[in-house]
Amino acid sequence: MTSVPSPRPAGAESLPAAVAAIFAGDGILAQKLPGYEARPGQLAMAKAIAETLAAETLEERGEAGLLSVEAGTGTGKTLAYLAPAILSGQKVVVSTNTLNLQDQILNKEIPFLRAHVAPGLNAVCVKGRQNYLCLYRWRQFISAPQLQLFADDQEVDRIQEWLETTGSGDRAELYWLGDNSPLWSAISATASQCLGSHCPDLGQCFISQLRKKAGLAQLLIVNHHLFFSDLALRRFGHAEVLPRYESVIFDEAHHLESIATRYFGLSFSHYQVLDLVKDLETAAQADLAGRDREGVIQCARALAKQVDLFSELFPRERGRFSLSDFRGRLPAWEEERQRLRDQLTALCSQLDKTAMVAESWQGMLRRAEELLESFIAISAAEDPSAVYWYERREKTVSLSASPIDIADELREHLYSQCKNLIFTSATLTTGNTFTYFNDRLGLPRETPSLILESPFAYETRSLLFVPASDFPEPASRAHAEAAQKLQRDLVLAARGRSLLLFTSISAMRGAHAYLLNELPFPVLLQGEAPKTVLLERFRAETHSVLLAVASFWEGVDVPGEALSCVIIDKLPFEVPSDPVIMARMERIKAEGGNPFFDFQVPRAILTLRQGVGRLLRASTDRGVLAICDVRLFSKQYGRLFLKSLPPSPLCRDLVRVRAFFQEES
Numbered sequence: 209m210t211s212v213p214s215p216r217p218a219g220a221e222s223l224p225a226a227v228a229a230i231f232a233g234d235g236i237l238a239q240k241l242p243g244y245e246a247r248p249g250q251l252a253m254a255k256a257i258a259e260t261l262a263a264e265t266l267e268e269r270g271e272a273g274l275l276s277v278e279a280g281t282g283t284g285k286t287l288a289y290l291a292p293a294i295l296s297g298q299k300v301v302v303s304t305n306t307l308n309l310q311d312q313i314l315n316k317e318i319p320f321l322r323a324h325v326a327p328g329l330n331a332v333c334v335k336g337r338q339n340y341l342c343l344y345r346w347r348q349f350i351s352a353p354q355l356q357l358f359a360d361d362q363e364v365d366r367i368q369e370w371l372e373t374t375g376s377g378d379r380a381e382l383y384w385l386g387d388n389s390p391l392w393s394a395i396s397a398t399a400s401q402c403l404g405s406h407c408p409d410l411g412q413c414f415i416s417q418l419r420k421k422a423g424l425a426q427l428l429i430v431n432h433h434l435f436f437s438d439l440a441l442r443r444f445g446h447a448e449v450l451p452r453y454e455s456v457i458f459d460e461a462h463h464l465e466s467i468a469t470r471y472f473g474l475s476f477s478h479y480q481v482l483d484l485v486k487d488l489e490t491a492a493q494a495d496l497a498g499r500d501r502e503g504v505i506q507c508a509r510a511l512a513k514q515v516d517l518f519s520e521l522f523p524r525e526r527g528r529f530s531l532s533d534f535r536g537r538l539p540a541w542e543e544e545r546q547r548l549r550d551q552l553t554a555l556c557s558q559l560d561k562t563a564m565v566a567e568s569w570q571g572m573l574r575r576a577e578e579l580l581e582s583f584i585a586i587s588a589a590e591d592p593s594a595v596y597w598y599e600r601r602e603k604t605v606s607l608s609a610s611p612i613d614i615a616d617e618l619r620e621h622l623y624s625q626c627k628n629l630i631f632t633s634a635t636l637t638t639g640n641t642f643t644y645f646n647d648r649l650g651l652p653r654e655t656p657s658l659i660l661e662s663p664f665a666y667e668t669r670s671l672l673f674v675p676a677s678d679f680p681e682p683a684s685r686a687h688a689e690a691a692q693k694l695q696r697d698l699v700l701a702a703r704g705r706s707l708l709l710f711t712s713i714s715a716m717r718g719a720h721a722y723l724l725n726e727l728p729f730p731v732l733l734q735g736e737a738p739k740t741v742l743l744e745r746f747r748a749e750t751h752s753v754l755l756a757v758a759s760f761w762e763g764v765d766v767p768g769e770a771l772s773c774v775i776i777d778k779l780p781f782e783v784p785s786d787p788v789i790m791a792r793m794e795r796i797k798a799e800g801g802n803p804f805f806d807f808q809v810p811r812a813i814l815t816l817r818q819g820v821g822r823l824l825r826a827s828t829d830r831g832v833l834a835i836c837d838v839r840l841f842s843k844q845y846g847r848l849f850l851k852s853l854p855p856s857p858l859c860r861d862l863v864r865v866r867a868f869f870q871e872e873s
């Protein structure tokens with residue numbers, strides 16, 4: 209474990225007291241942060257985290273210090289965890305859910321804390337390796353004209369210029385580069401594409417320089433994907449991405465189960481194989497000659513052909529499906545599996561020979577061996593603790609094995625290895641308890657926890673609207689049409705300024721077709737433009753209306769008048785067709801639980817709470833939350849949802865909604 213000298217001077221007050229002084233009414237934030245208002249919830253959160261970090265060590269206690277904090281919108285949780293983390297002097301990892309939040313912490317909160325709280329603070333932001341330019345692949349790219357055929361010359365020139373000034377190689381500096389840029393894929397490296405110690409550019413490599421900086425930093429700002437990919441490597445004693453750390457603070461912790469599931473599992477994809485084949489052909493042309501070159505190219509091409517044939521076995525329907533069911537329906541499975549396995553084995557043997565004569569080919573050999581191992585394990589589907597599934601996309605198929613339960617992995621590899629672990633989010637509880645969250649992550653039910661209500665005045669600044677009891681239930685055929693008419697009336701009452709959140713793409717499209725002809729406001733639809741562009745328009749055109757699904761239920765932050773009404777089409781229950789979700793529900797049933805109440809209802813409550821959280825984003829905001837689903841009152845479980853919502857006054861007729869919006873004019 210690495211200890212970094214504490215930024216608190218020797219003899220200074222205890223950590224909780226030092227933290228309290230920052231957040232007090234006359235503290236550093238009140239003095240230095242323009243517009244800052246002291247918030248009791250923020251102070252309580254910072255003190256609780258400080259107390260957890262200051263408690264006895266892992267060795268003395270024998271287990272990690274744990275704390276879960278649900279902090280409602282507007283608590284100011286980012287500073288509430290950063291300040292105690294910095295003052296603790298421990299090597300702390302802060303893990304967020306998105307690259308945007310990482311960048312925001314690095315560019316906004318860290319400079320402020322450095323200026324006013326901890327002048328010598330050494331904080332480093334670490335992202336996944338594909339966010340950094342790979343110098344080796346860049347040099348290969350610019351020296352091989354055939355690789356540049358599909359690249360935009362201007363983009364290549366701009367990257368060349370940028371490389372003369374960048375110190376980080378981080379693509380976030382290339383604001384003009386598209387999210388799915390093929391150029392970037394060609395000049396960044398996945399773990400399996402990196403040559404590691406065999407790389408001729410290792411000395412200048414951005415990633416290896418970043419690792420050195422991370423080793424010296426006190427505070428590491430990472431994202432959950434990077435954190436769990438590192439943890440997955442640690443389990444097998446493989447080279448780690450992050451240096452050793454003492455404590456971890458997870459923000460947006462409600463995402464941890466799904467992200468950890470991804471990294472604790474195995475995957476094998478058509479795309480990975482074709483990517484390896486492409487790299488093998490390029491490297492063989494550049495590095496090998498004669499029979500070595502021919503041998504590698506022939507083997508690679510034969511594998512590409514075989515993986516295409518293997519993918520053809522799978523139905524064209526897109527989505528995620530059970531691999532075990534599919535295998536049962538395909539009598540020739542074993543034969544087909546053996547063919548692909550043989551081809552992968554042949555490639556490994558060829559690369560083994562090549563790597564004996566050309567050491568830099570060890571990386572390619574490792575990549576091929578990893579693919580072979582994953583394919584054997586997934587296609588055999590023998591581990592009862594895993595669920596096996598495949599995903600069909602338009603052109604590719606991937607096979608995966610996911611753990612049904614991640615609790616044991618987390619206990620063994622995370623909770624027993626850190627001094628302290630802190631989990632926070634605006635949505636961790638369901639029905640005001642942490643039971644679901646604790647159970648899913650394998651945390652003890654008695655884990656210390658804190659619920660901090662949002663400081664926003666929901667009682668006076670918002671209204672919850674649910675249609676009257678004669679409104680059709682979602683299962684009824686009449687629901688879609690009735691919901692669309694109701695949505696129109698609500699949007700008219702709000703004079704546009706509405707975000708409509710749907711549980712399915714078909715419901716969103718149906719409502720869009722109807723509302724386009726009924727509303728005198730701009731109507732924006734998810735998918736018409738990238739999320740950031742749509743949100744810019746939604747903010748700028750105050751009376752516009754935005755219709756969306758999935759990713760817009762969270763992370764949409766539109767303070768002010770432009771978002772005055774959130775309309776939710778129905779309670780967001782998932783259709784339990786996803787193989788991982790189905791396996792988890794079956795496991796709960798087999799253990800004597802009730803999958804609906806113990807799993808589906810809590811998940812729907814958390815999603816609903818995320819959607820609801822889009823409404824009030826600043827203390828001066830006011831607005832209406834409308835849920836077009838009478839099950840909130842007609843079903844017994846409706847009470848659990850109502851109990852989890854903010855304390856907005858309830859109304860069941862549109863007259864009050866209209867009056868609410870008229871009050872502001």
Ligand code: SF4
Nearest residue numbers: 342344402403407413
């Ligand atoms: S060490 Fe890996 S990431 Fe760095 S330049 Fe070389 S190949 Fe690229």
